[in-house]
Amino acid sequence: MSLLSIRDLVVSYRGHSGGTVTAVAGCNLDVEAGQIVALVGESGCGKSSLGKTAVGLIHPAGGSVTFDGERVVPLGRKARPAPQRRLQMVFQDPFSSLNPRRKIGDLIADGIRVSEGHGGRRFSVGECLERVGLSAGIADRFPHQFSGGQRQRIAIARALAADPRCIVADEPISALDASAQASIANLLVELVEELDVGLLFISHDLSIVRRIADVTAVMYLGKIVEMAPSEALWQRPLHPYSAGLIGAITEPDGEGRLPADLPGDVPDPAAPPSGCRFHPRCPIALERCSVEEPAWRLLAPGRTVACHRAEAALT
């Protein structure tokens, strides 16, 4: 059993006019201790929905999430059960993930205090701060006194206060400047190694994912279309969408290469295309793709794909 295990997860929202938007349409994902699993995909494909559901912030419409063998109970009005406090989340926007009216020390002490009783280690505020590369002396300052990168560190320190075993990080670096991105990415990698936590790293930036993730899952319109060890995926993507994503990356190498263009946009999840959801944008789509949904299948060790033509791509 994996540390965090997501099975057939479905998340839907009630939309306008009584319709429902199925943001996550049946996904499977596992995160092991000490592993970084990246979830990439274009905006609106359901990454955040999946991440939030994984930690229990959203009620799933179907499927299950288990953490450490226990079912993750969606948050109600009561306090979260102690064992599940070791499953934590880091949010995208470092400006809104810290209460502007409270001191850094209090914010972190919160985490330390309330997460007692789950059998983890108990840290001091200073330890938490130092662990993310900040000095313990900042505990009596307010969040607004820090830059975006520093705030993100504080947010991570707060999550660490609960001595988590698994962290879901929802685009933790996309709101930051390039150099801050690099430093937060490095920090996360270090933490995973040092603390042996599992990390579900949600991102839309494939190049950073390639650098830090052990496994990458590519999501398209509510479905995970391909999952593979990062380097393998990068070297030989089996799903045309993965290939398209990689092809669209620009490299700051000064060579003046224009990225490859994937026509169209992510469709509205309220009305997903029939068959393979990617087929309207797919350069290699077959007749069949528009009617039959491809199976989610293991093609090579550690490589799972949902594409009718994946076998062909493999050879």
Place this chain on the structure above:
Amino acid sequence: QEAGTLVVDTAFQLKTADPAREFEPTANLVLHPVYETLITFKGSDLTKLEPSLASVPTISSDAKTFTFELNPAAKFSDGSPVTVDDVIFSFNRVKNVKGSPSFLLDGVTVAKGSKDGEIVLTTEQPDPGLPYKLANPALGIVNAKVVKANQGSADEGADKTDRADTFFATASAGSGPYVLDKFDMAAEVVLKKNDAYWGAKPNYDQIVVRNVDTSAQQMNVMRGDSQIALDLRPDQLDAIKDTAYTLSVPGADVVFMFTNSNPEISKVAANRDFQQAVRLAIDYDGLLEIAGEGAARPGSIIPTMFAGALPTAEGPKRDVEGAKAALAKSGIKDPVIELTYVSDITKNGISFADVAAKMQADLKEVGITADLKPSPVSTFLDNYRAGTLPMTIVWWGPDFPDPSDYLLFGPGEKVGLRAGWKEGTAPEVAEIAKKAAVEIDQTKRTALYDEWQKKLNEQGPFTSLFQPAFSMASSKTLEPVEYNAMWTIDLTAIAPAKQ
């Protein structure tokens, strides 16, 4: 503003234009020119009956039968003659729709006389005051045919079947010099000249009576926007003296106070010596000053302009020492009493709160603590009429200009009971009242009322405080206007100034 139009400003107290149902001052004002009554008053004199649709009645010696003769020339605005049947219909309708004025004809039967055009009213009890009630515009004669045609009824059960009040809101069916042109309870009542009028032609083609806040009335007259302002306060007249005729005379309402004689309501208030102490403690002159210029103080409960009124000197006077002595005699130490008054309406611009505050100060001087209890009129009336108020300031407006109206203040009578004055507690007073009620001889009658009032002052719980002044201003483009306690001013009598 049109030529031939008279504009009168007043703060409306008006509910309906149906004579059989109206009982408000503004209705009297605007209906008087529309519905003529059998007899009437001239000018401001309410003691002398004048013929109108009928002659001054002959009264039988037992004061139970009253005979009128209709003027054969009289006709309604539609040209049809005013007949005995119309009178009978009108009176019966008033009785049977069971509206506010119905009591005027309590115990009265109306019938045809033996001669043509003769009307005979008979009463169960001797009632020498009856003719004085008949000038009330509520008893105006309506055109029976027209009213019947508009869902009117004068029969028994008319309270359920009569629906003519809707008709009266848009039209009129009287014989007066004016007809109703527009009736808007919130804004204005417009009267139009009755072209078919059988008497002298009226002075104006049109009379507009507007509902205007007191504060604006004065400005309107001063700017010539209106000719008459009816609801001023005496204090306001100074400013307007130069531009308009002003008039400030005692109104017919009497503001009085009582301490409740019912010990169940308040042991303190019911104490005779305490009542005396209160009576002597009040600074009547001071109150009169608050009431302003033109206000008067009747010697007892009957207002000064009515026959039978006592001179002011006969009323109680302030005597602080006497009051203290009376209080000592009562044996009540540091008495505290609730003084209730109406907070949301004023009487001719005088707020009861001012009066109450002044009385509180006066009582303080002799060692009586009055707790002021302001109350909205809607709840006040309930409590007042139920007789549960230990001490209150209240007013009485005459229902008709006859002293008999005030017999209600006697022990065991309607108003007496409100002050906890039970039947049998003052047999002397009741005795005189009984005699006064049936006496026809005017001199004897007056003497009896005098005596009754003196006894009332002595033994009763009531003390009259003042008659608020009626203050009005009228444009100098008019002949000076006279006040009439029944219809405020006689709109038909107003005339442009002679050049």
Place this chain on the structure above:
Amino acid sequence: MSDAAPLVEDVPARPRRRLMRRSAWTQPLGLVGAALLVIIVLLAIFAPWLTAHGPIDQVGRRFMAPSAEHWFGTDQIGRDVFARVIYGARVSLPYALQLVIMASVIGTLLGAIAGYFGGWIDGFIMRAADLVMAFPDIILAMAVVAALGPGLFNAVLAVVVVSWPIYARVVRSMILTIRDEPYVQSSRLLGVSTARALWVDVRPNVMGPLVVLAALEFGHAVLILAGLSFLGLGAQPPAPEWGSMVSEGSKYFDKWWLSVFPGLAILLVVLAANFLGDTLRDALDPRTAKAFR
């Protein structure tokens, strides 16, 4: 971690309240408002020392025009209008304050309950708020007065009934937005219960807007209470209440000082409160200021 040495030291501490876009106290209008309010409160407190006359003492002739003796003249029964206006602050301010406090406490509680429980409780409270807002105030006020008798406190009760919804709405909507803020969600994930999150994370962020709202509503409260007194539904004579003074004075329009000075007093107090409230609102983070719409 080598490349990310703690750089706290070179981030100089910025001014503490970043939520105040510009400090409220440096704004001239806010300053004027605050100063005025302070002065008015002082006037109210020291009224007995400031005027030789009591508010209900009949100290002169009636209708004396303003003079050195009687700065604002005397009224219809010879009371000193200046004294009455000064003492009027002792009537209007405490009652307006009471009103604001009661309405805000009730409104905040109901808003918090609605936001916290959601579902039918929320629906019920919010429909009740709608109902109250749709109900004509004047009728409600008159009913309260008829039931409880006229008096400023009863008028306050009547107005509380109609003014809690605004607080409830602001609080509820702020709770609903803040509830979904990542910082609350992260607290919840750490094991903080909703109730505690409300207290620790939501409350401090609601307080600011609430205080501003209350400041703005204070002026409104003074106005409403004066209006009710003007109609005779509030303070009763001879209490020196500004609204009823205007009402009494209005009958003597040529004695302008009777109604002009108490009217100006109302204007001044409300203006001061609004100057202050408006400046505070401006200074508040624009994001939260939106909650007022």
Place this chain on the structure above:
Amino acid sequence: MAERQPLLAIEGLTISLPTADGGRASAVRGVDLSIGEGEIVGLAGESGSGKTLSALAVLGLLPGGAKTGGMIHFAGRELSAADGRAQAELRGKDVAMVFQDPMTALHPMLSVGRQMTEHLVFHRKIGRAEADKIAIDMLERVRIPNPRAAMARFPHQFSGGMRQRIAIASALVTGPKLLIADEPTTALDVTVQAGILRLIEQLRRELKLSVLLITHDLGVMSALADRVYVMYAGRVVERGARAEVLARPRHPYTRGLLDALPHGSPSDHPLTALPGSPPAIGRFPAGCAFHPRCRFAEDICRADIPELRDVQPGRAIACPVDPLSAVPA
């Protein structure tokens, strides 16, 4: 790349902004920049370095209270930067601008057609119908499917990528010579970004357009720009041909920026972040503003503001030390 006749030349541009406490702070401190006809020039730098402000100065659209100095030459005309009115003449007609976030840069309550044509009608004094035709043409050129129907629709009915195409089309209907694109792809997904980059390249070719491309994404820069300017704390710290600057950065800041970006394969170089964060406006360090974060800083860096100096033909850096002159990337 050969220098072309400059269409736009900015000389010594300075911009200062009022601060909350009543003072002023310099945001742009002497920027020289030129764009040749048909050239795409990239302007890179971290957030807050003054890229957007410089662009807005060209259009005279600086926020109220801003003070400017320096000269702007445009197509032979010479405008003082301080005089906003002169630039107003260029706006919309000769110089057009596209903003970062297509979600907010289009008016949510006006139809696409209206937004495409209103300035066209105003500038060219032509009729609605004619303007519509031009607009539809342009929509077709930026590959909006069914352009005629699109005219009647509202922005929210389009996806982000489509909106950015519409924004670009709307900027270009009047046939401007220069397009200022302020981070035109930052808010977009990579696959959509690729399309927009290709579109800009195509338009430059077809319309002989000059483009000032503002971005902090050096990858985008590398894909499109002919020449590159790198800004830091309100000054240009490095300028040169794209291949030169990106492949062999000479200013420590440019180098640091590149090192922080994940590019190439992971074995190429580790991700190294620049220490610290860019200084906020009004708090620029004395001397070379970059010195507190610079590995190579010497005393002189702390003392003097380094001038931009030519180090190769068409290549200049503002670093007195030039520590990277010999070091390949």
Place this chain on the structure above:
Amino acid sequence: MTYLRKSWYALPNLLRFVVRRLFVGALLCLGITFVSFALTQVVPGDPVSANLGDRAASDPEIVAAFRARYGLDQPIPQQYALYLERLVHGDLGESQQTHRPVTTDLSQYLPATIELASAAMILALVIGISLGVLAAIARDRWPDQIIRVISLAGVSVPTFWLALVTFYVFFFKLGIAPGVGRLNPGGKAPPSITNMFTIDALLAGQWATFGIALSHIVLPAAVLAIYTIGSITRFTRAAMLESLSQDYVRAARAKGLPTRTVILRHALRPALAAIVTVAGMAFGRMLSGTVLVESVFSWPGIGQYAYKSALALDLRAIMGVSLVVAVIYILVNMAVDLIYAFIDPRIRLG
């Protein structure tokens, strides 16, 4: 059930929105009738005392007749049930003080108030929006400060006092304003269609009457508008500042559009949405808040009617006024949402 649900969603958005709002509104109205009924019951005090003369009120026969006529002799729940039953037929009962159907009273007084409030609203919108826009453009400079003080003064001035002062100054001292009332004394009202004199006069083509009616409405409307002018100015300024800082406004300027166009077409439009909401709420408040102005200007409107009804414990009138004010409040708010959706194509009703 599912069928119902499906066909419900098949309706056009607009229709669905209106139906839903009307349904909720109807429930709210039911609540209003209940509350007003309950209120009139709790109030101590008997309508008999308040509505009959002193003599009549002590005559049990007359009192019985009175009670029977107004149904007060029935058990309380039954009275309420009867009220509701009549309400369904559009019958609001009969007023005890005017002896007329409440609907008749309302049809006379309500239009006067609506006319006054609408005139005030138009004034407030025109002046408030203009000032707000000016203030936003001149942000933090002296015109902004001046407008700020003006608008704050607007929301600070006691209406009843201002009414007195302006009437005194403009009518009495200067003689510019016409006197009280809706028309000159004795003036003929135009043929009644809407009972709003200005509109009726226009419909009938009576220009002179229109002029008179208009001249009478200006001053009270201006006084009534002062508060709303202040609040709309503040809201407009805030909303304009927000929209002026939006990218799309910058984009419009970058397109070289003249400043006027940018401000009026691009910046004001989104601000209008917020303003409309404020205006809608202000209109509701005006309706029940007119009593102070109405009494000074002798404007025969619903405010005075409500005040008098409450004074006289006129049960049916009180309930009628509450109901009609609530209905207008609900309709206005619905209209506001419709306008909002009209201004902003992103809003989808439903």
